Amino acid sequence: MGYRAYRLKDFWQRRRMLSAAAIQARAVHERELRVIVSTTHEHTRTETLAEGSDQDMGPGQLEDIVQLIRPDGSRAESPGFDPWVADVTDDQLVDLYEDMVVIRRIDTEATALQRQGELALWAPLLGQEAAQIGSGRALRTDDFVFSSYRENGVAYTRGVDFGDMLKVWRGIASAGWDPYAIGMATPAVIIGAQTLHATGYALGCTYDGVDSVAIAYFGDGATSQGDVNEAMVFASSFQAPVVFFCQNNQWAISEPVGLQAHRHISDRAPGFGIPSMRVDGNDVLAVMAATRIALDRARSGGGPTFIEAVTYRMGPHTTSDDPKRYRPADDLEEWGRKDPISRLGRLLESRGALTGDVTKRVNDKADAVAREMRAACVALDKELDPMMVFDGVYEEPHSGLERQKSQYAAYLASFEGGEQ
Amino acid sequence: MTQMTLGGAINSGLRHALADDDKVVLLGEDIGKLGGVFRVTDKLQEEFGPRRVMDAPLAEAGIIGTAVGLAFRGYRPVCEIQFDGFIYPGFDQIVAQVAKLHYRTRGKVKVPITIRVPFGGGIGAVEHHSESPEAYFAHTAGLRVISCSNPQDAHTMIRQAIACDDPVLFFEPKRRYWLKGEVSEELGADTLPMGSARVAREGTDVTLAAYGPLVPTAMDAAAAAADDGISIEVIDLRSLSPIDFSTVEKSVRKTGRLVVTHEAAQSGGIGAEVAAAVTERCFDWLEAAPARVTGFDTPYPPAALEEAFLPDLDRLLDAVDRVMGRRNSLTGWKATA
CATH class of the missing domain: 3.40.50.920 (Rossmann fold)
Known part of the structure; x- marks a missing residue:
């Protein structure tokens, strides 16, 4: 037996000791996954071979995708995915609807705060609400999120304080919140770096004998980074319980996804030995189903899973960006028809679940959140004590920095008493 | 007191660290069965198992980034970079993540990662195997950088590095790995002030x-x-x-x-x-x-x-x-x- 095989056997032995039920569940999920793989990847490959055209199989296209709610609001059947959201009641769908409306409102309010000079910058998530809510709401509190800077919707599902959400964008902190308080690392600004952190964290979960899962959020642009590819190698090699959640929003600032990939991004993962799913990222139910499948695989010792949620960044990269310079004019119209919130709204309407009372309640909640967020924002003091620049560099005293700190304190003190 | 080589003294220091704290894990290329290309981790996998002493895929950013995630989870990873000149693929994770995570989170996240780097020349090696990249890291706020010169310090300082709650770059003088000296294993992490000449x-x-x-x-x-x-x-x-x-x-x-x-x-x-x-x-x-x-x-x-x-x-x-x-x-x- 090779050494690696020995290690994996060791993992499995621990798993068996943890829960026989989990093993049983895993067998079910492996069967499920085979179905899913056969409905996505195998299909993709067959069709690719048949058509032989890169153009038709472009990484931004919506063919070969898992969809449970069509853009017109009708419910699509999917034998592989439906069982994973069979328990979701209409009331729960309304909750997901509310979440999406609220985070779109958060996004709009934060953009306004930036325009009014209260924030230095904001990275809008407009259009990506379903991808973030559908996945974020599938997580348990003991799972851990490693994200980029656009996952404010995910942060909302983790219960982040609104002031904490805005600190970075107001320029008063390098990170807003205590990662351990909400089970979410502070966002990585270096593209793709967090995927490795998720992998290491997941490995630690395995070592600790718990079934918590790490989930890494990143974009289509990040998949070109070495770190993301290395994370998939490590996750596969160590069978780490990690979910790679790629929001393919079609743009890396001005670069279209076609520059990052010639084929579906989800096609890469199987090459690393990681099963993958390609879902409609504007379909909150499909995203939730895929995330639940991936989480369940991870919890039951099945290792990593890759999800590509195909969506569209309807806004700019950040408030400093001008997408008019590069985005085709008809894209917004086309993707507007696939809007995640209105399609769920239509589904709920067709079931009589989106009554006037519900709509009012949802809008009132969004208004209240926006008010709360604005109040939290302006309450954050922009004037910090200059000595704070030294805080937290090291856990233990560092003599070189201590000297600079004391000299700067003396320098500042020299101004006390004013001009003579 | 025991006569040890400098490399053997680090090996013994690592053994103590692994035995003292089950959150200590070693991660690197060829550090398992082979015991590292310089044998500094010799027999540690045999003794502590493949979970504590992990052979990593050949990717330095992967090694460092995975260690960051383990640190998030409360572990104290000790990474081996096989040779000085191989550290650059991991440079971004070291200077952008390992060094800054504590500052970024105002100390909420501790990063007790040790990165061992055999460094320096004098062994007649090919390109990328004899470099001294320590200044890059000494220039980076958030990191501690130390280097040993004799077996006793090698033993005590590797234990000190691992016990430290800050990230430490530990530069090992590879041409002195076979330098012999008396080593007292009684001299553990807390017997030497951090950062003292x-x-x-x-x-x-x-x-x-x-x-x-x-x-x-x-x-x-x-x-x-x-x-x-x-x-x-x-x-x-x-x-x-x-x-x-x-x-x-x-x-x-x-x-x-x-x-x-x-x-x-x-x-x-x-x-x-x-x-x-x-x-x-x-x-x-x-x-x-x-x-x-x-x-x-x-x-x-x-x-x-x-x-x-x-x-x-x-x-x-x-x-x-x-x-x-x-x-x-x-x-x-x-x-x-």
């Missing part, structure tokens, strides 16, 4: 500051100079971030002269920092301008040329002559003291 030999005329592989060379220089009636005080810096300037300052105020040496290139190096700090702090005590004896501002040369590149006994003594105002290679042999 060591007076390796007392003297009165010249302070010679060195670290890692050049400390034995500096000791040889001090012995040779003594024959010539010059008393050299050798300081083993041990820590490069922070640098223990109080020890250096005390010595220079006594001797009035400073020579600082390292294998790394001169410009922007540790020697420049030491010379600048000594000039700032000891200007009124200096009898001569500080002198640096370093590798040149070239890439590390092919093995057949490394003797020309590496500071050696004669180049150190030449610099000692310079700060003593004696005839030296720069004045030409006509000048006199």
Whole structure:
């Protein structure tokens, strides 16, 4: 037996000791996954071979995708995915609807705060609400999120304080919140770096004998980074319980996804030995189903899973960006028809679940959140004590920095008493 | 006390760290069955199992980034970078994540990661196997950078690095791995203040500051100079971030002269920092301008040329002559003291 095989056997032995039920569940999920793989990847490959055209199989296209709610609001059947959201009641769908409306409102309010000079910058998530809510709401509190800077919707599902959400964008902190308080690392600004952190964290979960899962959020642009590819190698090699959640929003600032990939991004993962799913990222139910499948695989010792949620960044990269310079004019119209919130709204309407009372309640909640967020924002003091620049560099005293700190304190003190 | 090689002393230090704290995990290329290309992790996997001593896929960013995630989960990862020149693929994770995570989160996330790096030349190796990249890391806030020069320090300092709640770059002088010395395993992590230099030999005329592989060379220089009636005080810096300037300052105020040496290139190096700090702090005590004896501002040369590149006994003594105002290679042999 090779050494690696020995290690994996060791993992499995621990798993068996943890829960026989989990093993049983895993067998079910492996069967499920085979179905899913056969409905996505195998299909993709067959069709690719048949058509032989890169153009038709472009990484931004919506063919070969898992969809449970069509853009017109009708419910699509999917034998592989439906069982994973069979328990979701209409009331729960309304909750997901509310979440999406609220985070779109958060996004709009934060953009306004930036325009009014209260924030230095904001990275809008407009259009990506379903991808973030559908996945974020599938997580348990003991799972851990490693994200980029656009996952404010995910942060909302983790219960982040609104002031904490805005600190970075107001320029008063390098990170807003205590990662351990909400089970979410502070966002990585270096593209793709967090995927490795998720992998290491997941490995630690395995070592600790718990079934918590790490989930890494990143974009289509990040998949070109070495770190993301290395994370998939490590996750596969160590069978780490990690979910790679790629929001393919079609743009890396001005670069279209076609520059990052010639084929579906989800096609890469199987090459690393990681099963993958390609879902409609504007379909909150499909995203939730895929995330639940991936989480369940991870919890039951099945290792990593890759999800590509195909969506569209309807806004700019950040408030400093001008997408008019590069985005085709008809894209917004086309993707507007696939809007995640209105399609769920239509589904709920067709079931009589989106009554006037519900709509009012949802809008009132969004208004209240926006008010709360604005109040939290302006309450954050922009004037910090200059000595704070030294805080937290090291856990233990560092003599070189201590000297600079004391000299700067003396320098500042020299101004006390004013001009003579 | 046990006779150990420097590499064996690190091995023994790692064994203690693994035994003392089950959150300590080792991660690196070929560190398992092989025991590392320099055998520094010899038999540790056998003893502690493949979870505690993990062979990693061949990706330095992957090793460091995975260690960051493990640290998030409360582990104390010890990463081995196989050779100095292989650290650059992991550079981003080190300077952008390992170094900044504690500051970014105002200490909410602790990053007790140790990164072991066999460094320096003198072993006749091919390109990328003889470099001294320590200054990059000493220049990076949030990291601690240390380097050992003898078996006892190697043993104690690796335990100190692992016990430290800050990230530590631990530079191991690879050409001294086989240097032997007495080691007391009683001298654990808490027996040495973090970031403290060591007076390796007392003297009165010249302070010679060195670290890692050049400390034995500096000791040889001090012995040779003594024959010539010059008393050299050798300081083993041990820590490069922070640098223990109080020890250096005390010595220079006594001797009035400073020579600082390292294998790394001169410009922007540790020697420049030491010379600048000594000039700032000891200007009124200096009898001569500080002198640096370093590798040149070239890439590390092919093995057949490394003797020309590496500071050696004669180049150190030449610099000692310079700060003593004696005839030296720069004045030409006509000048006199």
